[in-house]
Amino acid sequence: MDKTVDRAARTLSQRRSVAPADAQALPQTRPAPVYGGDNTALRLALDLSPVPAFVITGPSTIQMCNDAAQQLFAGATQALIGRDLMALLPKAPQRASLTASLARSGAHALAAPFDILAADGPISAHLHITPLQIGEEQVSYMTCRPLTSPDHSQRHLADALNAAGAAIMMVAEDGTVELVNDAACRLLAGTESQLVGSCVDDYVPQISRQAHARYRAGHALSHRTHAMAGGRSLKALGLDRQETSVEISLSQIDLPDGPRVLVTLVDITNRLEHERQITARNDHLAALNEELTQFAYSASHDLRAPLATIAGLLELCLEDLDAGELSETRHNITDALKTSRRNIHKVEAVLTLARAGLSPVAEEVIDLPRLVAACWDDLPADGRPKPAITVEMDGPSCVRTERQTLSTVIENVLSNACRFQNPDIAENWVQVRLRTLDGAVSILIGDNGVGIPEADQPRVFEMFRRSTHSKGHGLGLALVQKNVLRLGGTIVLCSSPERTDFIFSFPMMEVTE
Amino acid sequence: MINTYIVDDVQSDRYIARRRLQKTGCFAPMDEAVDGLDFLQKYFGRPEGAALSGNIPTLILMDINMPELNGFETLDELKNRLTDDRLDHQIVVMFSSSDNDRDIARSVNTGMVEHFFTKPIDDFAIAEILKTYRDRGFL
Numbered sequence: 001m002d003k004t005v006d007r008a009a010r011t012l013s014q015r016r017s018v019a020p021a022d023a024q025a026l027p028q029t030r031p032a033p034v035y036g037g038d039n040t041a042l043r044l045a046l047d048l049s050p051v052p053a054f055v056i057t058g059p060s061t062i063q064m065c066n067d068a069a070q071q072l073f074a075g076a077t078q079a080l081i082g083r084d085l086m087a088l089l090p091k092a093p094q095r096a097s098l099t100a101s102l103a104r105s106g107a108h109a110l111a112a113p114f115d116i117l118a119a120d121g122p123i124s125a126h127l128h129i130t131p132l133q134i135g136e137e138q139v140s141y142m143t144c145r146p147l148t149s150p151d152h153s154q155r156h157l158a159d160a161l162n163a164a165g166a167a168i169m170m171v172a173e174d175g176t177v178e179l180v181n182d183a184a185c186r187l188l189a190g191t192e193s194q195l196v197g198s199c200v201d202d203y204v205p206q207i208s209r210q211a212h213a214r215y216r217a218g219h220a221l222s223h224r225t226h227a228m229a230g231g232r233s234l235k236a237l238g239l240d241r242q243e244t245s246v247e248i249s250l251s252q253i254d255l256p257d258g259p260r261v262l263v264t265l266v267d268i269t270n271r272l273e274h275e276r277q278i279t280a281r282n283d284h285l286a287a288l289n290e291e292l293t294q295f296a297y298s299a300s301h302d303l304r305a306p307l308a309t310i311a312g313l314l315e316l317c318l319e320d321l322d323a324g325e326l327s328e329t330r331h332n333i334t335d336a337l338k339t340s341r342r343n344i345h346k347v348e349a350v351l352t353l354a355r356a357g358l359s360p361v362a363e364e365v366i367d368l369p370r371l372v373a374a375c376w377d378d379l380p381a382d383g384r385p386k387p388a389i390t391v392e393m394d395g396p397s398c399v400r401t402e403r404q405t406l407s408t409v410i411e412n413v414l415s416n417a418c419r420f421q422n423p424d425i426a427e428n429w430v431q432v433r434l435r436t437l438d439g440a441v442s443i444l445i446g447d448n449g450v451g452i453p454e455a456d457q458p459r460v461f462e463m464f465r466r467s468t469h470s471k472g473h474g475l476g477l478a479l480v481q482k483n484v485l486r487l488g489g490t491i492v493l494c495s496s497p498e499r500t501d502f503i504f505s506f507p508m509m510e511v512t513e
Numbered sequence: 514m515i516n517t518y519i520v521d522d523v524q525s526d527r528y529i530a531r532r533r534l535q536k537t538g539c540f541a542p543m544d545e546a547v548d549g550l551d552f553l554q555k556y557f558g559r560p561e562g563a564a565l566s567g568n569i570p571t572l573i574l575m576d577i578n579m580p581e582l583n584g585f586e587t588l589d590e591l592k593n594r595l596t597d598d599r600l601d602h603q604i605v606v607m608f609s610s611s612d613n614d615r616d617i618a619r620s621v622n623t624g625m626v627e628h629f630f631t632k633p634i635d636d637f638a639i640a641e642i643l644k645t646y647r648d649r650g651f652l
Contacts, residue, residue: 297613301578305523305610305632312529312633335525456581466580474580 039064039134042141049143052125056140060085060102063139072146075119085142088117101129102140109257113147113197123147124197147196167246167265173258175199175216187246187267189238200263205237216261236265245269298463299350302474306343310336346473353463353475356482361402365512368434368443369393371403375410379418386418387428387447395436400510405483410445412476413502417447419472441509446501457493514541515569515646520552520587521545521576521608530574530608530634537639539652540572549582553590569651570604572642574634577609577616584609588623606642608634 039055042064046053052069054062065073065080073088074080089095094114101110107130116125125146132139161168161181167188170179180188180195188195188203204212235243244267251262313336320329369391376389414430421428425448433444452460459465461481466474480502484491488508494501517540519530527545534540546552552573577584584607592600606628607620620626627645630638646652 297615301609301611301613305578308610308632309523309525309529312635313525315633315635316529316532335528339525453581464578 042132042134042139045141052144052146054085054140054142054144056085056102056142057137060099069144072118072123072144073116078119089114090117090122091115098127101127102131102142104129105131107131111257116144116146118146147193167267169195169200169263169265170253171200171261171263173260175201175213178260184265187236187238187244187265189240189242194239203237205235205243208235245272294463295354302464303343303347303350306339306346309339313339346475349473349475349479353479353482356405356408356479356486361405363400364403365398365400366403366406367397368399368436369397371407372410372414372432372434375407375414379411379415384421387421387430387449389430389432391432391434393434393436395434395438396511396513397434397436398512399436399441399506400512401487401506405486409480409483409487409504410443412480413445416476417445417449417500420447420449422448422450436511439511441506441511443504443506444501445504446499448499451497451500452493452495454495457495460493461491515539515651516571517541517543517574518552518556518571519543519545519574520549520579520584521574522548522579523576526576526632529632533634533636533639536636537643539643539646548579549584549587549590552587553582553594556591557594569646570602573603573605575605575607577607585619585623588625592623592625604642604645606630606638608632608638 042055046055046064046066049066049068052072053066054069055064057063062080062083062085070080074083086095086098089098097110098114101108107128110127110129113124113126115122123146125144128143128145130141132141158179158181161179162183164181165183167184167186168179168181169177169184172178177195177198177200180192185192185195200216201209201213234246234248236246236248237243246265247268248266249264251264253260253262313332317329317332317336320326320332372391376386379386417430429448431444431446433442433446435442435444456465461477462474463478464474465477466472481491484504484506487506489504489506492501492503492505494503517534519527519534521527521530531543531545534543544555546555552575556573575584575587579587582590588605595602603625604627605623605625607616607626608630609616610632612629612631617629620629628638628641630641643652
């Protein structure tokens with residue numbers, strides 16, 4: 001906009017004064033146009049300028065200015081006309097730079113923003129200088145575009161950028177952030193004034209900052225639009241030191257004073273969380289599918305096994321009957337009956353395992369030591385004395401969980417401890433340690449029974465996996481695992497010749513006082 | 514006569530196999546193992562030179578699903594412990610209650626299993642086993 005105003009100043013001067021016919025088309029390298037001594041055109045140009053504008057004479061004296069300049073740099077009371085422009089510049093290098101610019105021929109913009117003392121305090125502003133010759137006098141028409149006070153076109157641009165959902169930054173080749181929209185301010189936890197003028201590398205996490213500076217330099221040469229880091233998710237570092245997952249695309253735009261990179265940042269935190277949830281759900285479904293496959297395999301194998309045995313025995317019975325071997329026939333029929341009766345219970349156990357975790361169970365407050373005691377009391381003696389049991393409780397004794405689900409876990413492990421006692425030991429024992437300290441629930445059930453060989457430990461939770469000593473169906477620990485998983489828990493098994501420990505951890509179980 | 518091992522954790526299944534084998538009069542001595550470990554102990558615990566009966570390979574009837582070592586794990590261990598010169602001193606027959614494709618493929622992959630039969634073992638299966646011995650000139 002300021003360049004347009006500069007042109008307007010020249011055009012107006014041409015109409016009212018003796019100006020060369022091609023004055024407005026003069027390239028910047030040509031000598032400043034010569035106008036008559038009438039300041040009316042300059043006055044009009046100053047008044048039309050939407051940004052602060054000055055006419056400078058001599059080395060740096062403010063000869064004229066518009067209301068915007070008066071208000072910004074001197075307020076309502078002080079005079080600006082007649083003052084030395086350099087008095088507004090607190091930095092010596094910038095004063096030297098401006099002095100040199102005022103002496104230059106041709107209209108030009110000063111590259112970096114200048115720090116200028118405004119009436120309300122220091123501001124940063126872009127300066128543009130157009131040398132003019134009024135009669136015999138050499139003057140400079142200077143516009144001042146404060147960074148904190150964008151002109152109309154910038155305001156329109158900012159409005160447009162703010163309407164975008166993504167965070168957008170415009171970055172110069174040297175990495176200086178020149179423009180940000182509201183979404184970028186939110187993403188980087190800073191105000192526009194904090195972000196504009198800073199280096200874009202500051203918003204890259206420390207670990208990638210050096211690499212980013214190199215890539216940025218490379219990008220300046222490539223002049224192409226592309227996704228940053230090949231579309232991978234990146235982190236943007238805000239001024240609050242918080243990192244946000246983002247996808248970034250870079251577009252090159254060419255402005256009159258040089259190329260810029262338009263950086264679009266899309267916050268993908270929610271999308272990543274959504275993807276994580278979908279992945280977790282897929283993993284869960286895959287686990288269920290694997291469980292179903294394993295169940296189908298085991299069920300087809302182990303439920304067919306007794307039927308095959310019964311069929312084999314009955315075939316022999318028929319042959320023995322034909323041969324008149326009644327005693328052998330009776331013996332085989334008895335075996336077939338035993339097999340069928342025993343496997344009625346097996347089918348029931350398989351159905352129990354299949355149903356575990358299907359129906360919702362209401363949670364209730366449970367006293368853990370009492371639950372263990374009840375499970376222990378309900379265990380059948382099975383014709384031999386139970387081991388001696390000790391129960392220790394560290395922390396509050398009550399938790400909120402599904403009673404039947406947890407009972408099934410404890411019952412099965414205690415039952416194994418009873419059934420697999422070591423006959424070579426005089427005193428078999430079972431130790432139960434319940435811990436609810438710091439809100440973390442863990443249950444250890446240990447015994448000094450026959451133990452589980454190391455080679456078998458990884459597979460003890462598989463369906464139909466039985467010990468040689470077992471008369472069971474090999475479903476108890478599969479049921480334990482399924483119920484522990486239902487409660488969001490984990491199992492650790494440690495077994496040595498001295499003792500066997502099942503340690504259950506339930507991080508999601510609520511401890512109640 | 515074919516030296517035979519029946520490896521199965523179910524007593525009734527061992528009995529059925531024994532009866533079927535006895536019927537032919539070709540299988541003796543017949544030993545039984547209640548699981549893989551029991552089999553390995555018996556197989557490698559027998560006196561040196563008992564591996565072959567008149568140069569006829571030993572028949573091993575192996576169940577798949579057993580406690581401790583299952584049939585495949587037992588065969589793995591058997592292969593590990595057999596010296597190269599004894600690798601062909603046995604014919605292994607798997608017999609299982611299901612004809613699951615995965616188990617059949619796994620049996621083939623052992624490189625040791627000659628036949629895969631579903632239970633209950635019957636006269637047809639025994640005839641197939643005997644045919645294998647005949648085809649190789651052992652009977």
